[in-house]
Amino acid sequence: MTLPIFPTCKYNLRYLIIIALVSLNYQFSLAQDERRTFASAYHDKSAYASIKGLLDTALSHDDSYAAGIYYQQIGDVFFKEGVLPQALEYYFKANSSFLARTFTVEYADNLNKIGKVYYKTSRLNSAMQTFRKAVVVSDKVNYPRGTAEADKYIAQIFEKMGHLDSAHYYLELALRAYQKLHNKQQVAFTYSKIGGIYEDELKFSEALPYFFKALDLYNDSKSLEGKAALLNNIGDVYRKMYNYKTALTYTKQAEQLALQLKDFQQISSAHRDLAKTFEMTGHFDSAYYYSEKARSAYAKSFNIDTDKKLNLLQTLFDVEQKNKEISRLEKDQFNNRVFIFLIVLVGLLLAISGYSVMSKQRLKSKNESIIHENIRENIELELNNNQLQETNLKAQLELQSKELSSHVLLIIQKNQFLEVLKNKVISIIKDDKRDSRRELKHLIATIDENTNQDKNWEDFRAIYENVHHQFFDKLIDYEESLTATDLRFLALLKMNLQGAELATMLGISQNSLRTVRYRVKKKLKLTEQDNLSQFIQQF
Template sequence: MFVMRFLLLLFLSGLLSGSLFAQNDNLPKLQLSDQDEYEQIRPDSTFLALKDAYNRAIEKKDPMAAATCLVQMGQICFHLGHFPQALDYLLQAGDIFRKEGDHQQLASNLNDIGMLYYYNKQPELSRRQYEEALAIYHQLNNNAGVAVTYGKIGHLYEKQQHYDSAFLYQRRALNAYLLVDDKKGMSKIYENIGSIYEDLARYDSASYYFSRALDLNMQGGEKIARIEILNNLGDVLRKTGHYTEALFQTRNALLLALDLHEQRQLSGAYRDLAKAHHLAGANDSAFYYLELSRQYLLRTYSDENSKQVALLQTVYDIEKKNNEIDRLQNVRKTTRIITAAIIVVILLLVAMGILIISRQRLKLRNEQILRMQHRQIFETEKELMEAALQNKQLQEGKLKEELEVRSRELTTHTLHIIQKNQLLEELRARLDEMVKDDKRDQKKQLKQLLSQINHSFNHDQYWVDFRNIFEQVHQAFFDNLKKYCDTLTSNDLRLVALLKMNMESNDIATLLGISQDSLRVVRYRLRKKLNLQQGESLTAFIQSL
């Protein structure tokens, strides 16, 4: 039962230690501070102070100070396992370093970003960051930076179990450290090489390199790193069955951890002691040390949880505060925008009002000018119209006088023709009587006289003068008449003109030199040519034209 309890505790201890410290075993640390220094700080208060410093740097427009704060905040998040947040801070810092042209800081930051990508299970991205950092260090001739980056690349290959590449880069890192005589760096590389040999179960080579790492560390290396080296030596000795030597190395690591108050290392040392005592058959001691390991592990776990909770609360409070600040700034900005918009609108309204008033005044002035111009034009047009009206009235009066004169001439001319025709009619009647007499000697002369008289009846000169006068009195009469019939003869036109003058049938017959019966026939023919219906008055139709 005791053995079973021991094995169960050993199994639980391995699970807890593996889940909590897997990222710390045999892995390089970030460069902000040593792990023991980090243990002495309160991450929440430190993070808050760094956030305030970052805000001040932003206000002072000091990008390098802001980037340094971002790096340190990212490393605090890294130590507490908040890898995404840590990566975000480091990426922001990298952008600043790149923009400001600080290649040294950029390369160091790229190494840290590469480690975070490794912990996030993204080895390709991790290797890309290391390669860029390596190129920068080569360009700067910084052998120490080159050595650090080679070591990280070798460690990455080791975790991918590409041991040949891991050895290659670790030896390159060792050569670079030798150039700058960095014993601390060489110690770490020896430890990494020993770890590779341990993974390959070549424990003699692993023990050799761990011993070399311990020797160099004793000359001035970090004590935390020394504890890890001692634990690694103890592990190799335990795996090769050298339990006494293993217990010796592990106790040395335990004493150093007790001196440094390193709970994480204490838990690991007690766990290694428990394993060694168990393999040596001292299960009581193994159980005792395993219980101590568990207690320190739980205490460390509790402390880490407290720090994580405190940091999360701090981050939450900061985010809440930032959100509130952003909200207030947005409100203030919105208020400014609204105020500015109101002022602009008021100014626009005032300007628009002034413009409208100016335009109205200009419009009124223009309207007055136009009104005056229109009045002048109206007065001028009125005067012109009055003058034209007077001229027209004068012309109408003159035309009326001429028309009256023409009418009198036409009437006189017509009466003259009638009198002449009446005279001729009387002469013709008397001559007819003379012809009927038996006086043969006068008959020839009388026939000649009668022929001359008949010829006078058919002479058109008077009718030409008559028509000219008629057309002057009755303008466009014959044109309107031709719209109804354009086949009228000269005799038809004479009859129409006499009907237009409202002359009696007897006078018309006398003027035309025809009898009443002939006149009726001529009138009938004219009605047919004008397409007048039966019962429609010929005289009324002609008067309407």
């Protein structure tokens, strides 16, 4: 292969070439990771517009999963053209949509895409965290391709950080995964990255076998994607091994393939390496020639990328403006319809209200007189009902009070009778007539039992409850330890009976009555100064 070598110039040209190479190397390094091959079916402006339409349809149907897919695809369009902030924005929106359905393969892919944006923008810590999360999600959903993709980029992050051993480890993980998946393209890429690590470690003899394994896979698959960069890497290794002839051969192959693909970035890279090789062989005129060509190719690549970014951003702006205009027109149309409707409605309402006012005026006086008359009659009827109800209640209360008084009087009379009878029997017992003494004692016991356990108590209690509602329930709620005798005592006390009457009703002596009064006050937690009669009136 004939290479363009120009006659030797003066040595001061050497310094100019070195300055040009240093400048070019600096500019090229800034864009080294700006673009990588991206396989998709999108076509920049038309792709964004068409996907945006599909996205709007999915959102209008509340289809979060489809919306997530379209968010991700729009992010891919921006990523492909290097508009990374917008790409990241749409990837984040896709994440929110995918998370609505727990972990999925699409979510794992999206995490890898977010990690790539972080990697491209040198946010290595964020990239590392995102790729590690992608590994976890990919393992959970049994998605080895997602795991391999994340491992591959984790390795590249370690490489940038200078941790070459860790980078090599993760590249081996990715390599084994891609081999199981029979993905020759990614196996070749991983081989080339492992070779690159050995090259960084200056282990050129160990790097070349991996580069040639990758080259064999590219040749077998007849794939040109990534092949130009690989050929350039091989030429670069041979140059570093001072095998300039072989280095020029592979670098020229890289140049020809890049020209065929019209990949100006790879063209610039090949020309840059050719310039370095010629400079090292002392052909400074050729080195200067290729350094200028590298600068020109890089400028063209930069301009093309810039134009694509601007066109895409212009499309984004145009679509947003179009959507805003459509929204404005739809809003105006809606407002016009609402305005017309309101005019018609107001007219109808005015007509109806006019007729209604006239009708209401005619009926108003009549209705008011009828209403006032009905109100007056209702008030009179309610007053009569209240008076009648009050009269009935008074009559019932008076009747029940009479019944209660009669019942109490009956009990008092009965107990007095029993007391007289008891005294007579006692006087009989004191006689010496021993033959009737046992029967008389039995009679006294029967009288005592009849006196102390009033079998008419339930009737008395029912009548009492009608006059004093829930009296016994309130007492039990206040103090649960009150006995039946206590309740009888308190009920009679509420009727304002005197001591003698209370003792007669309960069938006990005055001393026993004082004992009952003391015990009840103690249960009710009253002091000696507290008046039990006044206290019981609150129940």
